[in-house]
Amino acid sequence: MKIFRNPDAMWREEDRFREQAYSGLDKGEDVSDTGTSIVLYSGKMFSFNLLGTEIWKLCDGKSVEDIVSELRESFEVEEEALRKDVNAFLESLKKEGLIYEK
Amino acid sequence: MKNDFIPSAPLTINWAVTNRCNFRCKHCYSRVDVAEELDFEVLCTVIKKMSAAKVFSVNFGGGEPLLKKDIPGLTKFAVDLGLAVSMNSNGFLITKDMALRLKQAGFGKVGISIDSPKHEVHDRFRGVKGSHGRALAALGYLKEAGIVTSISSVICKINIDDIDGLIEMARSAGVSNINFHNFKCSGLGFANKDVLDLSPEEWHDFYTRAIALKETVEDLQISLEDPIIALFGHKNGPSLVKGSVCGKLSLNIKSNGDITPCGFIPIVIGNICRDDLLEIWNNSPVLNMMRNKVPKGKCLSCESYTECLGGCTARTLALTGDMNNPDPHCWKK
Numbered sequence: 001m002k003i004f005r006n007p008d009a010m011w012r013e014e015d016r017f018r019e020q021a022y023s024g025l026d027k028g029e030d031v032s033d034t035g036t037s038i039v040l041y042s043g044k045m046f047s048f049n050l051l052g053t054e055i056w057k058l059c060d061g062k063s064v065e066d067i068v069s070e071l072r073e074s075f076e077v078e079e080e081a082l083r084k085d086v087n088a089f090l091e092s093l094k095k096e097g098l099i100y101e102k
Numbered sequence: 103m104k105n106d107f108i109p110s111a112p113l114t115i116n117w118a119v120t121n122r123c124n125f126r127c128k129h130c131y132s133r134v135d136v137a138e139e140l141d142f143e144v145l146c147t148v149i150k151k152m153s154a155a156k157v158f159s160v161n162f163g164g165g166e167p168l169l170k171k172d173i174p175g176l177t178k179f180a181v182d183l184g185l186a187v188s189m190n191s192n193g194f195l196i197t198k199d200m201a202l203r204l205k206q207a208g209f210g211k212v213g214i215s216i217d218s219p220k221h222e223v224h225d226r227f228r229g230v231k232g233s234h235g236r237a238l239a240a241l242g243y244l245k246e247a248g249i250v251t252s253i254s255s256v257i258c259k260i261n262i263d264d265i266d267g268l269i270e271m272a273r274s275a276g277v278s279n280i281n282f283h284n285f286k287c288s289g290l291g292f293a294n295k296d297v298l299d300l301s302p303e304e305w306h307d308f309y310t311r312a313i314a315l316k317e318t319v320e321d322l323q324i325s326l327e328d329p330i331i332a333l334f335g336h337k338n339g340p341s342l343v344k345g346s347v348c349g350k351l352s353l354n355i356k357s358n359g360d361i362t363p364c365g366f367i368p369i370v371i372g373n374i375c376r377d378d379l380l381e382i383w384n385n386s387p388v389l390n391m392m393r394n395k396v397p398k399g400k401c402l403s404c405e406s407y408t409e410c411l412g413g414c415t416a417r418t419l420a421l422t423g424d425m426n427n428p429d430p431h432c433w434k435k
Contacts (some may be wrong), residue, residue, distance in 0.1 A: 010158045010186060016110050038109055038342070040158055043279075043323065047107065047342050 001101045003067070003090065005059045009041035009098050013053060021050045041098055051075065055089050059099050064090065107342045108393055111155040111383055114352040116365055119145070119173070120165040121357050125192050126229025129256060129291040129298060138358035140375070142172055148359065148374050149180045155379050159186035163365070165357070168195040174207035181208030188212065190254060193240030194233060201243035212244050213252040213281065218260060219267035227260050241275045252279035257308060258298040265311055273322055282312055284328040284431065287420045288366040295421075302433035309334065330429055332409035345411025349392040353383070363392055366416035391425065398426045404434060 005011075017036045024031040035047030037056060048056055054074065058067045067090075068083050075082065093099040121135045140148070152160060160180055167173055167189050177187045188211040189204075196204075196212075204212065214237050218224040221234035228234075244251045253272050255261060261268060265282075272280040284305075287295045300308065309331050316324040329345045343350040348364030355361055359375040361382060362368060371389065372382040383389065392415050401407045412418060413429025421430045 012156045012158070014110050035107060035342070038113065040113065043325075045113075045342055 002061045002063055003059045003099055003101055004061055005056065006041065006098050006100060009039050011037060011039040011056070013037045018050070018053070025050070039098065041096065044096065046096070046098070051085065052089055055086055056093070059090075059093070108350055109342070111157055111380055112351065112353045113158045114161060115152055115157055115159075115355060116161045116163055116352060117355045118164050118357050118365060119162050119167050119176075120170040122169045123164060123166045123192075124169065124194055124230070125166065125233065127290070128227055128229070128294050129258065129285065130289055135289070136356060136358045136360070139170070140357070140359055142176065144359070144375060145176050146179050148355070149176070149183060149185065151374065151379050153180075153183040153185055155383075157185065157379075159188065162187070162189040166192055166195070168200070174203045177204070177207040177209055186210050190215065191240070192228065192233065193237035194230070196236075196240035196243055198243045198246070201240070201247040201249065204244070205247040205249050209249055211250045211252065213254045213279075214241055214244075215254045215256075216268075216271070217255050217258075219264055219271040223260055223264075238271075238275060241277060245276055251275075251277045252281060253277050254281045254283055256283045256285055258285045258300065260298070262300060262304060262308060265308070265315070269315060269319060269322065269324070277322070279323040279325055281325040281327065284414065284417070286366045286414075286417060288368070288416065292420060300431075302431055305330070305431045306433040328414060328431075329410050330413040330432055333406045333432070333434065335409075344409055345395065345413070346392070346415040348415060349386075349389040363389060364416050367419060396426050398424070399428045400432075400434060401428045404428075406434070 014036055017034055021031040021034040021036050024034065032049050034049055036050050037048045037053040039046040039048065039056070054071060055067060058070055064086060068079065068086050071082060071086065072079060090099065120139055121137060123130070162173060168191055180187050187209055189209060190213045193214040216224055216234065216237045217227050224234040225231050241251050253275065255268050269280065285291065285299050287299065291298070309326065312324065312326055313331065313334060316326065332344070348367065353361055353363065354365045355374050359373045360370045361372045361374055362370055369388050371386045395412050397407050397412060401412050412426065413432055415425045417431060418427050418429050419425045
């Protein structure tokens with residue numbers, strides 16, 4: 001099953017906040033509350049943190065396993081914990097109509 | 103009070119492409135504004151600037167935007183550059199053919215102003231006989247053409263007792279959304295405020311009713327964009343900022359290219375033809391003040407301030423001369 005972003009959702013990365021988040025990561029800070037992208041869909045506005053944004057960007061026809069595998073190259077996280085986070089995030093995106101599976 | 107999140111560029115730009123209008127509304131804020139307009143080539147350059155700044159969407163207004171030559175052409179240009187385009191119109195010029203042209207140009211959404219379910223009340227308020235019927239017909243043509251429609255109603259003395267009627271009208275017109283706009287004291291709205299604006303207690307009662315309807319009406323989205331609804335612990339929808347969104351998520355461009363924080367704040371902070379959009383967005387002292395309001399008066403001891411941030415900045419500035427003062431519509435003692 002491949003995952004795709006809803007083409008009606010408008011989104012962009014926020015460069016300034018992404019730089020802040022990476023700089024925080026380098027210093028060992030918790031950056032999970034730093035939004036690095038904005039998504040607008042159906043009158044609702046969402047902000048995703050660094051990991052959320054990276055997952056969102058990978059929703060371009062990849063499977064969950066592809067997404068987890070690609071993320072492991074950038075984030076030093078234990079695979080099972082990452083898979084759990086990815087699945088939970090994708091579930092929340094699906095609930096808001098932001099992604100679909102094919 | 104500082105907002106946690108100010109995006110790197112506006113999400114939306116409201117653009118009064120012309121101040122010309124075929125209506126004579128009693129609350130108009132643009133009829134007395136500048137007459138100068140930009141030509142098509144300059145408009146396209148402005149669109150390119152918006153696209154380069156990663157602005158999501160542009161909303162044409164005015165005046166009546168359809169009096170501006172080649173709005174469909176400008177829309178197509180913007181859509182081809184990835185912008186979502188919408189418009190607020192009085193609907194008078196939207197025929198079946200125009201609706202199809204707007205659809206072909208790429209309009210995603212069009213909002214039509216209708217202030218009363220009673221045609222005689224709307225026509226008198228808008229100053230043109232037959233305007234109510236034409237507005238409803240426009241909604242039908244737009245829907246037929248496949249464009250998402252909404253109704254915009256300015257809440258004031260003429261319709262405060264007819265909120266249920268407005269909702270029924272919106273339902274029967276098949277729109278997806280009705281926007282209840284709070285009355286702004288700008289332009290003629292300021293001159294006519296004593297006969298049109300509601301008292302703080304009336305605003306309290308209106309929002310009590312409107313929020314109850316918003317939570318119970320299922321087949322129609324009801325939008326209340328007034329930051330003072332935070333006094334009820336209510337938000338209009340998920341938003342990344344608190345208080346007014348103007349200058350935090352959106353900007354306004356006037357017909358001559360002047361940039362203001364919103365259509366109801368007459369402070370020019372730059373010009374889109376001359377200046378760098380992101381430089382203004384990130385460094386304007388006026389925007390900085392709007393994003394970092396300092397509570398005054400009753401706001402100092404109000405537990406809701408952290409949510410409403412003093413209410414509508416435009417209204418407060420227009421009526422008190424100081425954006426940090428409490429919103430004059432606030433009913434809290």
